[in-house]
Amino acid sequence: MPGPARDARHAAGGVVDIHSHIYPRWYVDLLKQRTEIPRVTGDVGDERFVMFPSETRHTRSPGRPMDDSYWSIGEKLAFMDRFGIERTVLSLGNPWLDFLPGDHGLELARRANDEFAALEGETRGRILGMGVLPSGSPSDAAAIVEEIAETATLHGAVSGTRPCGVPFDDPSLEPLYDALERTGVPLLIHPHYGSALEELGGLGHAGPVAIAFPVETTIAVARLIFSGVMERHPSLRLVASHAGGTLPFLAGRLDAAWRSDPSVQQRLHRPPSDDLGRLFLDGIAYQPAALRAAAELVGADRISFGTDHPFSVADPERNLAAIDEAFSGESREAVRRRSAAELFGLAALDC
Amino acid sequence: MPGPARDARHAAGGVVDIHSHIYPRWYVDLLKQRTEIPRVTGDVGDERFVMFPSETRHTRSPGRPMDDSYWSIGEKLAFMDRFGIERTVLSLGNPWLDFLPGDHGLELARRANDEFAALEGETRGRILGMGVLPSGSPSDAAAIVEEIAETATLHGAVSGTRPCGVPFDDPSLEPLYDALERTGVPLLIHPHYGSALEELGGLGHAGPVAIAFPVETTIAVARLIFSGVMERHPSLRLVASHAGGTLPFLAGRLDAAWRSDPSVQQRLHRPPSDDLGRLFLDGIAYQPAALRAAAELVGADRISFGTDHPFSVADPERNLAAIDEAFSGESREAVRRRSAAELFGLAALDC
Numbered sequence: 001m002p003g004p005a006r007d008a009r010h011a012a013g014g015v016v017d018i019h020s021h022i023y024p025r026w027y028v029d030l031l032k033q034r035t036e037i038p039r040v041t042g043d044v045g046d047e048r049f050v051m052f053p054s055e056t057r058h059t060r061s062p063g064r065p066m067d068d069s070y071w072s073i074g075e076k077l078a079f080m081d082r083f084g085i086e087r088t089v090l091s092l093g094n095p096w097l098d099f100l101p102g103d104h105g106l107e108l109a110r111r112a113n114d115e116f117a118a119l120e121g122e123t124r125g126r127i128l129g130m131g132v133l134p135s136g137s138p139s140d141a142a143a144i145v146e147e148i149a150e151t152a153t154l155h156g157a158v159s160g161t162r163p164c165g166v167p168f169d170d171p172s173l174e175p176l177y178d179a180l181e182r183t184g185v186p187l188l189i190h191p192h193y194g195s196a197l198e199e200l201g202g203l204g205h206a207g208p209v210a211i212a213f214p215v216e217t218t219i220a221v222a223r224l225i226f227s228g229v230m231e232r233h234p235s236l237r238l239v240a241s242h243a244g245g246t247l248p249f250l251a252g253r254l255d256a257a258w259r260s261d262p263s264v265q266q267r268l269h270r271p272p273s274d275d276l277g278r279l280f281l282d283g284i285a286y287q288p289a290a291l292r293a294a295a296e297l298v299g300a301d302r303i304s305f306g307t308d309h310p311f312s313v314a315d316p317e318r319n320l321a322a323i324d325e326a327f328s329g330e331s332r333e334a335v336r337r338r339s340a341a342e343l344f345g346l347a348a349l350d351c
Numbered sequence: 352m353p354g355p356a357r358d359a360r361h362a363a364g365g366v367v368d369i370h371s372h373i374y375p376r377w378y379v380d381l382l383k384q385r386t387e388i389p390r391v392t393g394d395v396g397d398e399r400f401v402m403f404p405s406e407t408r409h410t411r412s413p414g415r416p417m418d419d420s421y422w423s424i425g426e427k428l429a430f431m432d433r434f435g436i437e438r439t440v441l442s443l444g445n446p447w448l449d450f451l452p453g454d455h456g457l458e459l460a461r462r463a464n465d466e467f468a469a470l471e472g473e474t475r476g477r478i479l480g481m482g483v484l485p486s487g488s489p490s491d492a493a494a495i496v497e498e499i500a501e502t503a504t505l506h507g508a509v510s511g512t513r514p515c516g517v518p519f520d521d522p523s524l525e526p527l528y529d530a531l532e533r534t535g536v537p538l539l540i541h542p543h544y545g546s547a548l549e550e551l552g553g554l555g556h557a558g559p560v561a562i563a564f565p566v567e568t569t570i571a572v573a574r575l576i577f578s579g580v581m582e583r584h585p586s587l588r589l590v591a592s593h594a595g596g597t598l599p600f601l602a603g604r605l606d607a608a609w610r611s612d613p614s615v616q617q618r619l620h621r622p623p624s625d626d627l628g629r630l631f632l633d634g635i636a637y638q639p640a641a642l643r644a645a646a647e648l649v650g651a652d653r654i655s656f657g658t659d660h661p662f663s664v665a666d667p668e669r670n671l672a673a674i675d676e677a678f679s680g681e682s683r684e685a686v687r688r689r690s691a692a693e694l695f696g697l698a699a700l701d702c
Contacts, residue, residue: 169553196546199570202520203577206615210608211573214601215566219550222562226554242604249600250565252638252673253593253664257561260663264557287603289647296640312611313604322603 014086015320016340019188019241019282019306021093023070024115030100030108038095038192040066051094052194052208054201064205069310073119076127079309083316086337089344090119091130091158094192098135098160105134109144113154120153128346130156130188138164138172142179149183155344156186156239161193161220168220169227177233186237186280186343191216191245209313217245221279222254228267230275237343243285243303244276248293251276273297280343282306283335286318288326291335300331304340365437366671367691370539370592370633370657372444374421375466381451381459389446389543391417402445403545403559405552415556420661428474430660434667437688440695441470442481442509445543449486449511456485460495464505471504479697481507481539489515489523493530500534506695507537507590512544512571519571520578528584537588537631537694542567542596560664568596572630573605579618581626588694594636594654595627599644602627624648631694633657634686637669639677642686651682655691 023031028047031040037050041063049070050056050063069075070093080088092112097105109132116129131148133141141164148154157180166172168189180187194200194212201207221240230236240247247254255271258264268275277298284306285291294303305323308314323335340346374382379398382391388401392414400421401407401414420426421444431439443463448456460483467480482499484492492515499505508531517523519540531538545551545563552558572591581587591598598605606622609615619626628649635657636642645654656674659665674686691697 167550195550196566196570199518199546203574204612204614206605206608206612207573207577209611210601210605211566211570214597214604215547215562215569216550218566218597219547219562222558223554226558243600246565246569246597246600249594249597249636249641249644250561252636252641252669253565254557254561256637256664256666256669257557259666260560261555261557263555285600285603286607287647289644290600290603293600293640293644296638313607315607315610318603318607 014084014337015305016337016346017080017085017088017307017309017316018239018304018340018344019284020076020088020090020309021311022073022076022090023093024112025071027092027112028066028071034099038099051192052205052212053197054203054208055205064312073123073127076309077123080126083307083320085307085316087126087128087346089128089130089155089340089346090116091188091190092116092132094160094190096132096135096158096160096192098162098165098192100135105136106140106144109134110147113144113148113151117151117153125347128155128344129153130158133157133159133163135164138175142175145176145179145183145185149185155346156188158188158190161189161191161216168224168229177229177236180237181233181235184235184237186239188239188241189217189220190241191220195219214242214245217241218247218250221245221247221276222272225272225275226258226264226268228269230278231268231270234278237280239280239282239343241282241284243283243290243294244279244281244297247276247279248281248290248297251297280304280339283323284308284319286315286322288322291322291326295326295331300327300334301339301342303335304343305336365435365688366656367688367697368431368436368439368658368660368667369590369655369691369695370635371427371439371441371660372662373424373427373441374444375463376422378443378463379417379422385450389450402543403556403563404548405554405559406556415663424470424474424478427478427660431477434658434671436658436667438477438479438697440479440481440506440691440697441467442539442541443467443483445511445541447483447486447509447511447543449513449516449543451486456487457491457495460485461498464495464499464502468502468504476698479506479695480504481509484508484510484514484527486515489526493526496527496530496534496536500536506697507539509539509541511541512567519575519580528580528587531588532584532586535586535588537590539590539592540568540571541592542571546570565593565596568592569598569601572596572598572627573623576623576626577609577615577619579620581629582619582621585629588631590631590633590694592633592635594634594641594645595630595632595648598627598630599632599641599648602648631655631690634674635659635670637666637673639673642673642677646677646682651678651685652690652693654686655694656687
């Protein structure tokens with residue numbers, strides 16, 4: 001039975017979660033066919049998701065348990081009910097289609113995107129799907145962006161930090177940026193590969209999740225900005241996971257380093273914080289101080305509540321408490337729901 | 352001629368800089384004997400400091416120019432005068448003694464420490480020396496910590512993230528931690544190696560300086576904390592460079608990852624932010640938002656102004672403006688000078 005705090009949340013209309021994942025069973029089965037990480041091991045009911053090399057060492061059961069919260073829409077709705085989440089913008093979880101053969105990427109992207117597009121109708125508008133990009137070629141990825149834009153029930157695209165196998169500053173990606181800019185499709189940038197993994201050995205999955213992930217996002221977005229992608233494509237709507245990795249904290253340092261190094265000013269003609277300030281962020285930071293730094297960089301109307309469900313690091317109550325402590329009034333309302341509605345074009349919920 | 356703002360700074364007593372480096376000429380000459388990075392190339396007057404692999408590619412003159420601000424105490428004092436810096440706690444710059452043969456490390460540490468100890472007298476108390484640790488063995492390092500503690504004009508020790516060639520969580524370092532805790536000598540933890548350097552290729556020195564350095568500090572301190580060093584040595588006084596790398600932003604995420612992973616709770620029995628909150632930080636962040644996040648983690652009385660002089664990324668005016676915007680009253684006074692005086696045991700300046 002909901003307590004008073006829960007009622008207050010519902011009275012305020014609940015929150016919108018923009019960072020939540022699901023793994024369709026057919027996709028889990030593809031990961032089970034793999035013999036190298038990332039992979040899924042074990043039989044149904046005892047499956048484990050192995051993502052980082054550090055999870056395979058010094059243990060007889062590598063990785064982490066994978067239960068039906070990873071693939072069940074019913075479980076997702078129950079989770080949303082439990083934490084007062086009114087709507088969720090749902091994406092395929094990592095590693096997306098990055099590790100699948102290029103010639104199947106397009107077909108698999110369409111299969112996934114059809115399923116994600118159907119969620120809105122199946123859940124009476126509570127779960128809104130994002131599309132996923134194929135891994136084969138930038139022109140394929142651009143084509144899928146166009147298809148996402150034409151699908152009223154797809155609300156953005158999710159991508160790892162190496163779309164089509166290259167970093168964001170690779171010139172071959174220009175067709176993808178053209179398509180994203182032309183269509184206005186928001187791109188959720190999500191870590192998977194992990195930065196500096198070798199330096200984080202022996203720290204279970206906590207070290208990689210806590211540090212390698214946000215650093216990967218930081219480097220990926222920094223490369224993109226330092227190469228002038230946002231300068232050339234000012235209308236891109238890029239959403240950086242986990243409150244921007246570490247970018248809100250390092251923004252001033254990136255500017256100082258840019259100012260001190262003429263060699264990087266040839267490709268980026270203005271301080272990187274100009275572009276950093278135009279990112280969108282989720283609010284997955286677990287603490288008010290980081291959220292405040294994020295808001296100083298981009299403004300509360302570019303930050304949206306997120307959970308990271310179904311991963312074990314998800315802690316929606318802590319994230320929500322941090323938001324309510326860091327923000328008040330219009331800013332709080334923005335981070336709880338309004339920023340997400342504007343970014344992803346969500347209609348008012350009819351129920 | 353100083354303007355009104357400058358006069359106001361002097362009226363307030365000036366600031367204390369705890370993060371400033373110098374390279375004695377004999378030490379530069381040792382770096383010039385090296386054929387691999389880190390190294391110094393060129394003839395006197397045209398010397399260049401080459402620190403990162405990315406600085407050697409696509410250029411005829413790798414590295415960055417090294418002028419007499421790197422070794423001249425007169426230049427250091429002129430820099431201090433220019434920016435209203437009353438006192439500087441000065442340390443040998445990276446790579447310290449890390450790359451020098453182990454059997455010379457002890458002798459070279461003593462040579463450096465004798466010179467740094469003499470600075471206080473030579474500059475009428477305006478420049479206070481820090482000691483440096485030898486790279487040979489933890490017992491040698493512990494012995495030098497004892498010598499630093501017995502030297503009234505040495506005010507701490509500086510170390511890279513691999514003292515004696517191992518990360519901070521290596522069990523062999525316990526004698527060093529014992530000595531630091533017993534003597535109360537503060538340890539300034541400074542990056543040099545750079546994390547995720549391969550992912551930052553093509554970004555000149557800006558990428559490594561902006562990201563690889565703070566990430567290196569983040570990982571080094573996280574390893575130390577996750578291994579329980581601060582739990583076992585609660586009186587350690589550790590100073591994390593560059594406002595703690597990214598730790599003030601990631602503190603909540605480290606806690607969330609720790610809570611989600613039983614394997615790391617076996618070595619660290621409390622949330623990592625408990626120990627993070629006991630770090631000391633410099634205030635080199637270039638922006639108020641990062642300083643505020645730092646202060647939420649450790650409190651203003653554990654943050655001290657710093658410059659990073661003579662490196663080109665140094666921007667004392669911006670750092671000071673960020674401090675004055677982020678803090679007021681007692682907190683501002685703490686970050687400008689009082690925290691440093693307390694941490695390093697500085698007497699009132701007699702002039």
